[in-house]
Amino acid sequence: MVKLSAGLPPATLDAIADLERRVVAADGGRLKLEWNALRHRSGQDVEDILWWDGERLLGFLGIYAHSAPTLELAGMVDPAARQRGIGGALLDAALRVCQEREHADVLLVVPRSSAGGRALAERRNGRLDHSEHALELLGEPTEVAADPRITLRAGVPADHQTVQELMRLGFGWAPPTAGNDPHTLVVERDGQVIGSVRLLPEEGLAGVYGFVVHPDLQGRGIGRDVLHRLCVMARADGAASVHLEVATDNDRALNLYTSLGFRPVITEDYYAIG
Template identity: 75%
Template sequence: MVTLSAGLSPAALQAIADLEHRVVAADGGRLKLEWNALRHRSGEAVEDVLWWDGDRLLGFLGVYSHGAPTLELAGMVDPEARGRGIGAALLNAGLQLCKDREHGSILLVVPRSSAAGRALAERQGGRLDHSEHALELLGDPVEVAADPRVTLRAAAEADRPAVRELMRLGFGWEPPASADRDPHTLVIEQDGRPVGAVRLLREGDRAGIYGFVVHPDQQGRGIGRDVLHRLCRTARAEGADVVHLEVETDNDRALHLYTSIGFQPVITEDYYAL
């Protein structure tokens, strides 16, 4: 049956991890479960939907905001329990949760290889909004010469206007005030002037690179390649076995940059607007 959760217990997190293992073993690829978010749910709002059969978890759906104006929904169903309406029940419950949230739109993340996921999105009236490649780096990145004029540092209070403007230029939206204090945000500077921003998050033995943006006027000058190399080296030095990120399928420049460092595509995910 469907259970709504405000915060996830260690037992629930383990059950989600076990379910993820079963699904990936059957389907391949990966699932966009955002483990850093799952492990640090506030406990103040219901953000996860679970389907239990006794003490065995058969389905899961998470709601994620990422500080963006759009909510993302991503989930999974046990391979042995498909065809029982669990996916539809999870999605319906997740959409109900979203109704009271102050966000402009909702996106359902569907692995391109999942015909059932695509059909579920379309039954809800979903239309394809965009697609992203998920990429992973296994091992060390390709060596890149560091530019001494480029530095990385933690974002400070005074950086908020510059970071917000970079996000607007790079992604077409500005984060809400609640996201301004993200301790993982790094400012990229060249000769002491902010030219980009990025977030690096450790997630167990994995690390994720998010919100990576270089000012349009500074692109094509090697800054992104230099910074990406540094981030990967830092993540590896801190114990990450895998570094992952996503890139839109039509962003050929960024895709070339990531693969030139050593990232390899793992799966393509379609984002359906509901």
């Protein structure tokens, strides 16, 4: 049966992790479950939808805001319990929650290899909005010569407006917390802030998010230099792998990442659900 959750206690997180292992073992690839977000749910709003059969978790769907104007939904159904309407019930419950929160823009994240997920999105009149490659670096990155004019440092409150402007230039929007996140790093060239990025530790892994270099300075090797440093930093802090995502139509970024040793794990399609 469906259960709405405003927080995830340790036992439930364990059940989600166990379900994820079963799904990945059957389907391969990875699932975009955003474990850092799951471990730090506010406990105030409904953010997760679960399907329990007694004490066994058979389905899960998470709602992710990322401080963005559009909500993302991502989840999974136990391979042994598919074709029972669980995915549809989870999605319908999540859409009702989103509607109550007055979010009209919702994206359902579907692994491209999932015929069932794609069919579910289409049954709910989903429209393909965009697609992203999930990439992973195992081991050391390809060596890159460091530019002595480029430095990385932790962001401080005084960087807030500059980081927000960089994100608006790079992504078309900026979260309200941009520049104030403790995991934000700023990129400086000759003492001037020219880029920003979030390097987020995630249980033995590291995620690179919101990586942007000022458009006027792109194509000069700055991104390659900075990403190499990020990977070295993450490895030094114990990360077994580094992961990031890139739009499938962003060939420049994709070529940059693969040249450093990143390899595609899966392609994910984002369906706009009315």
